[in-house]
Amino acid sequence: MLELRNVVVTYGHGRHAVTAVDDVSLAVAADSIVGLVGESGSGKSTLAKAAVGLAPLASGAIAWKDVEFDPATRRRGDLVSRPLQYVFQDPYASLNPRMSVGASISEGLRGSSGRARPARIAELLEMVRLDPSDVNKLPRQLSGGQRQRVAIARALAAEPQILIADEITSALDVSVQGAVLNLLKEIQSRTGVGILFISHNLAVVRYMADSIAVMQSGQLVEHGPAEDVIERPSHPYTRRLLEAVPSMA
Numbered sequence: 001m002l003e004l005r006n007v008v009v010t011y012g013h014g015r016h017a018v019t020a021v022d023d024v025s026l027a028v029a030a031d032s033i034v035g036l037v038g039e040s041g042s043g044k045s046t047l048a049k050a051a052v053g054l055a056p057l058a059s060g061a062i063a064w065k066d067v068e069f070d071p072a073t074r075r076r077g078d079l080v081s082r083p084l085q086y087v088f089q090d091p092y093a094s095l096n097p098r099m100s101v102g103a104s105i106s107e108g109l110r111g112s113s114g115r116a117r118p119a120r121i122a123e124l125l126e127m128v129r130l131d132p133s134d135v136n137k138l139p140r141q142l143s144g145g146q147r148q149r150v151a152i153a154r155a156l157a158a159e160p161q162i163l164i165a166d167e168i169t170s171a172l173d174v175s176v177q178g179a180v181l182n183l184l185k186e187i188q189s190r191t192g193v194g195i196l197f198i199s200h201n202l203a204v205v206r207y208m209a210d211s212i213a214v215m216q217s218g219q220l221v222e223h224g225p226a227e228d229v230i231e232r233p234s235h236p237y238t239r240r241l242l243e244a245v246p247s248m249a
Helices: 044-049 101-107 117-127 132-136 145-155 176-190 202-208 226-232 238-243
Strands: 001-011 016-029 031-037 060-062 067-069 084-085 162-166 194-198 209-215 218-225
Touching: 001 044, 016 044, 016 060, 016 218, 031 044, 031 202, 044 084, 044 162, 044 194, 067 238, 084 145, 101 117, 101 132, 101 145, 117 132, 117 145, 117 162, 145 176, 176 194, 176 202, 194 202, 202 226, 209 226, 209 238, 218 226, 218 238
Parallel strands: 031 194, 031 209, 084 162, 162 194
Antiparallel strands: 001 016, 001 060, 060 067, 209 218
8 A cells, every 4th residue: 555644745945935735645555546636736746746756755754555765765666666656647758759669668567588578568568458569669650649558558567556647638639538548447457556546627537536535725625435525525625626527417
């Protein structure tokens, strides 16, 4: 289990300091999908980045299987780089434009010898619904949806127990968003990986998540089973987010 304990993230110093995350605690277990929702600037992505050392902790702690660690200094160690993987919002920026699909995925592989790597890469490409023949393509030869699938395959190559999916469909065309979301749910069911799914879209989080955490202005204002949060929201901000979801009526 990944635990974020009383996490505070601030930027700047003194009277110019801005608190982006304010005393937030959240846990993500394997074999579950936790949806983290809030408007842009609510602190949800900053919270997730703090878990992998991409945002500085002012106070609080990150724990993996009840053992606290400093993600800023151990980001590349086995403790974080293997069990915890991050898929970023922009598939155009997250892949090295000079590296082929196969080379990008190979970076994350663990426990595969040189001879076994091509077969494992092909398996991962099939898992994310890409043709293994795409292995030698460069990112510029792929669509946005295909690039995001490569990013997911690269993260899965490390055999993580927790996957952080940070607004992974917001930069994609509407026509492919649903396919990527369905793929992620299928992968979670197949592998048992836990997912912290971050989005500003409550309708998408409702479809994806087992439990939902709601952030507003850096604070966690509501957290519970998805059905309870959707059907019986306790915080006014959650109710406003629900009211903003388009209705089919």
